Amino acid sequence: MNVEEKIISLISEQLPRSKKQLNELFESDAEILKKRNGFFLFSVDDFSKEDHFRTTDPHQLGKNLAVATLSDIFASGGTPQYFSHSIGLDPEKWDDSYLVELCRGVAEMLVETGAAFIGGDLGTSEEWHYNGIALGHSDKPLMRKKTAPGELIYMTGNCGTGNLEAALQLFNIENNVTTQFELRHKEARLIHEFATTCIDSSDGIVNALRTISLLNDTGFLIDRLNADPIASAFMAKLKLPEELLFLGECGEYELVFTVKPEDEENFLAEAKSRELYFAKIGTIQQEKKLLVSGSKIYDLSDFNIGGRDFSDPQEYISALTKYLKSHEHNSS
Numbered sequence: 001m002n003v004e005e006k007i008i009s010l011i012s013e014q015l016p017r018s019k020k021q022l023n024e025l026f027e028s029d030a031e032i033l034k035k036r037n038g039f040f041l042f043s044v045d046d047f048s049k050e051d052h053f054r055t056t057d058p059h060q061l062g063k064n065l066a067v068a069t070l071s072d073i074f075a076s077g078g079t080p081q082y083f084s085h086s087i088g089l090d091p092e093k094w095d096d097s098y099l100v101e102l103c104r105g106v107a108e109m110l111v112e113t114g115a116a117f118i119g120g121d122l123g124t125s126e127e128w129h130y131n132g133i134a135l136g137h138s139d140k141p142l143m144r145k146k147t148a149p150g151e152l153i154y155m156t157g158n159c160g161t162g163n164l165e166a167a168l169q170l171f172n173i174e175n176n177v178t179t180q181f182e183l184r185h186k187e188a189r190l191i192h193e194f195a196t197t198c199i200d201s202s203d204g205i206v207n208a209l210r211t212i213s214l215l216n217d218t219g220f221l222i223d224r225l226n227a228d229p230i231a232s233a234f235m236a237k238l239k240l241p242e243e244l245l246f247l248g249e250c251g252e253y254e255l256v257f258t259v260k261p262e263d264e265e266n267f268l269a270e271a272k273s274r275e276l277y278f279a280k281i282g283t284i285q286q287e288k289k290l291l292v293s294g295s296k297i298y299d300l301s302d303f304n305i306g307g308r309d310f311s312d313p314q315e316y317i318s319a320l321t322k323y324l325k326s327h328e329h330n331s332s
């Protein structure tokens with residue numbers, strides 16, 4: 001359990017919970033509450049400079065913030081219905097035109113999903129922060145539990161977009177690369193029909209899979225990193241291992257999910273008919289090892305490095321790099 005997980009557990013232990021709540025702590029991306037007709041989904045996320053989103057393009061930032069907020073509803077098998085936010089800003093840095101463009105970006109994503117904005121709050125702050133709240137509905141919620149050995153691990157999109165965004169910001173690299181987090185509402189509908197578990201990659205792919213493994217008392221074998229090609233090229237340029245895109249916790253807000261082998265053929269056929277793309281990246285294993293296989297094999301079974309454990313992001317990157325080096329084995 002890393003520092004963040006310990007803090008969340010400590011806070012949760014002090015507060016009363018509803019008997020109508022379906023999920024226990026860490027069991028789902030959104031909070032799931034039973035209602036008369038189906039389930040109510042609730043999610044809240046806070047974003048600030050520690051997430052390393054670039055802020056030079058307010059319209060792009062607004063879209064990314066909305067996608068990042070809504071992804072928890074999709075990962076829980078739901079449809080977003082309502083959206084709210086609280087914005088903290090320095091008026092001298094974020095003027096009226098900046099705020100308008102930011103909100104236009106948020107609005108584009110809400111219109112795409114059919115969710116309505118129901119109000120929010122505004123405050124001033126020396127450093128920006130954005131608190132996004134999403135409310136949704138599901139007739140059959142998806143959780144992070146109920147997978148089993150032999151099930152197949154799939155994901156939407158590519159690995160590493162969020163870590164690329166962070167690298168561009170941390171290393172102050174000026175370029176025309178746009179890192180847009182994709183709205184996966186169409187994919188989420190199909191995932192809801194076939195998946196046994198689902199989680200978003202808000203904290204990176206390895207942390208998503210590590211959570212699933214811990215909750216289900218299993219391991220995993222990843223035989224395809226499915227890295228974003230632009231992100232891979234930047235890792236090479238920075239002389240950093242590509243696997244950092246998998247380990248880093250600046251996530252890409254894709255959906256990572258498991259499918260039973262006997263359902264794979266129907267799942268892929270339906271995906272093709274809807275013109276949706278999914279990447280198979282590995283399998284759930286009985287043995288409680290967390291393995292990544294490629295030109296080298298990495299055993300991540302004791303991986304427990306969190307970004308909030310470091311005051312300097314460069315130290316975090318260095319720790320991840322050293323961890324990879326000490327845990328690599330030749331595939332032969």
